[in-house]
Amino acid sequence: MEAAITLFGERGYENTTIAALAEAAGVGKGTIYSYFRSKNEILLAFCEEELAYIHEEIRRKLTPEASLQDKMLLLFMSEFNYVTKNKEFGRTLMREMMFPRELMVQHSRKIEDQFIGMFVRIFKEAQEQGQLRRDVEMIMLCGHFYGIYMIALSAWYSGRLQSEDDVRESLKMMFEQALTGLMPKDGQRHESA
Amino acid sequence: MEAAITLFGERGYENTTIAALAEAAGVGKGTIYSYFRSKNEILLAFCEEELAYIHEEIRRKLTPEASLQDKMLLLFMSEFNYVTKNKEFGRTLMREMMFPRELMVQHSRKIEDQFIGMFVRIFKEAQEQGQLRRDVEMIMLCGHFYGIYMIALSAWYSGRLQSEDDVRESLKMMFEQALTGLMPKDGQRHESA
DNA sequence: GCATCAAATTGACCGGAGTCGTTTTTTATT
DNA sequence: AATAAAAAACGACTCCGGTCAATTTGATGC
Numbered sequence: 001m002e003a004a005i006t007l008f009g010e011r012g013y014e015n016t017t018i019a020a021l022a023e024a025a026g027v028g029k030g031t032i033y034s035y036f037r038s039k040n041e042i043l044l045a046f047c048e049e050e051l052a053y054i055h056e057e058i059r060r061k062l063t064p065e066a067s068l069q070d071k072m073l074l075l076f077m078s079e080f081n082y083v084t085k086n087k088e089f090g091r092t093l094m095r096e097m098m099f100p101r102e103l104m105v106q107h108s109r110k111i112e113d114q115f116i117g118m119f120v121r122i123f124k125e126a127q128e129q130g131q132l133r134r135d136v137e138m139i140m141l142c143g144h145f146y147g148i149y150m151i152a153l154s155a156w157y158s159g160r161l162q163s164e165d166d167v168r169e170s171l172k173m174m175f176e177q178a179l180t181g182l183m184p185k186d187g188q189r190h191e192s193a
Numbered sequence: 194m195e196a197a198i199t200l201f202g203e204r205g206y207e208n209t210t211i212a213a214l215a216e217a218a219g220v221g222k223g224t225i226y227s228y229f230r231s232k233n234e235i236l237l238a239f240c241e242e243e244l245a246y247i248h249e250e251i252r253r254k255l256t257p258e259a260s261l262q263d264k265m266l267l268l269f270m271s272e273f274n275y276v277t278k279n280k281e282f283g284r285t286l287m288r289e290m291m292f293p294r295e296l297m298v299q300h301s302r303k304i305e306d307q308f309i310g311m312f313v314r315i316f317k318e319a320q321e322q323g324q325l326r327r328d329v330e331m332i333m334l335c336g337h338f339y340g341i342y343m344i345a346l347s348a349w350y351s352g353r354l355q356s357e358d359d360v361r362e363s364l365k366m367m368f369e370q371a372l373t374g375l376m377p378k379d380g381q382r383h384e385s386a
Numbered sequence: 387g388c389a390t391c392a393a394a395t396t397g398a399c400c401g402g403a404g405t406c407g408t409t410t411t412t413t414a415t416t
Numbered sequence: 417a418a419t420a421a422a423a424a425a426c427g428a429c430t431c432c433g434g435t436c437a438a439t440t441t442g443a444t445g446c
Contacts, residue, residue: 017402028426030405039403095288098347105351112351133377136370143348143367144375147340150347154291155336158298158305174336177329181374182337184326210432221396223435232433 004046013043013089037103040096044107047093048114054082055114068126069175075118076149077168084156084164091157098150116142131179148174197239206236206282230296233289237300240286241307247275248307261319262368268311269342270361277349284350291343309335324372341367 003024007016018039022029036042058078062071083090100108119142126132132141152170155161161170196217200209211232215222229235251271255264276283293301312335319325325334345363348354354363 018404019402022427029403030426031424033404034424037404091292091294095292098291098343099284099288099350101284108351109353130377133375136375140363140367140370141375143341143344143363144371147344147367148336150291150343151336151340154343157292158301160302170333170336174333174340177333178337178371179374179376181372181376182326182329182334183372183374184323211434212432222433223396224394226434227394230434 001042001045001049004042008043008046008089012086013092040092040101040104041107043089043092044096044104044111048107048111050082051111051114054078055118059118062122064125068122068131069172069179071122071126072145072175073168073171075122076145076152076171077164079149080153080156080164080167083153087157094153115146119145144178145175148178194235194238194242197235201236201239201282205279206285233285233294233297234300236282236285237289237297237304241300241304243275244304244307247271248311252311255315257318261315261324262365262372264315264319265338265368266361266364268315269338269345269364270357272342273346273349273357273360276346280350287346308339312338337371338368341371 003021004016007021007024018029018032021042022032025032032042036045058075061074061078066074083093096104097108097111116139120138123132123138123141127134148171152161152167152174155170156167161167196214197209200214200217203209211222211225214235215225218225225235229238251268254267254271259267276286289297290301290304309332313331316325316331316334320327341364345354345360345367348363349360354360
């Protein structure tokens, strides 16, 4: 793991070979595979540690009196900055997180659960302040917000959103829309030309 | 492409080697790489064709008088069934679609645009019937619905949602919530115990 | 028919992920 | 200390995606 932190940081994930990792760790190539089942598993283990740290940091930055939107924005933009510090690294991570192979499911779940923990805390506060419906399951709320984040991230990877600011603006707008709903308010209905 | 359709169908994407593809097509390995830049590019090209066909089929099934939710459900469940017919094939496709490498961006955009075309048609109808706000950009609407689908699909890949029915139910519920909004209606506010 | 050049084709080759039979180290037993 | 058994470490090897220099094909002009 120490070798991974060093080498992934230095040259990125794809440019780090297992052989190099083994050498840096002072062990044989085969030994690595008796602790990790694949190169991607090393990445996830690596991120599990890193993200736990980052989440702790986010938690400290979160001011309880901020609006739900602002909290979400802070959380996801921190995440975004971490994931996209190295574009190719983040891509591999997100691919493995969102669409894990059978072997990786436990890992990606563990990381997801870190997220869910933070979300739930924030959502409960928001419910108490009357900013969020109480009749929507926590896991669904997570889904709504994370779904929006995923789409924004994906749009960034495909070049539809180009800058960090584009991403922030999109998130902000979509959070607002998700909260108020996509249906017309009754008054606005039937204004068709 | 013909060889790809045959072999991907027979043994799946990962179990098809470029060498096998070349042999089946009756050409050398190198020749393939003068038409496609990578194995994944073959996959995307393959899906571009397939999906165009499937989308045409969906379009035929869509009854104009159905509710927005029902239309979306039909569309995404068709998609879901296609993508998950072969789990590993779908995983690779979704990974490449959502988090494309620089080289693949054009391809994944083309496929996305097929989707967006369908969405826009449906959304316009829904707006005319007063089922959808008019002050939200089309691309944002796409984002909301596709985001929900992505999350559901991801939950299926990570085992949180186990059956097709679980996925359908989740989609249904989340569409409803996205339409009505996650904020409390004014009446319900401040009912905290 | 022949020469020339561009385009297309090819498969030997390369690098890296992952496997496996062998060797080394550790632990347990007498 | 000697021996046996279990665990850990190892790196040569396999497999496959992708590259590239060499070769073949085909078009054009004389």
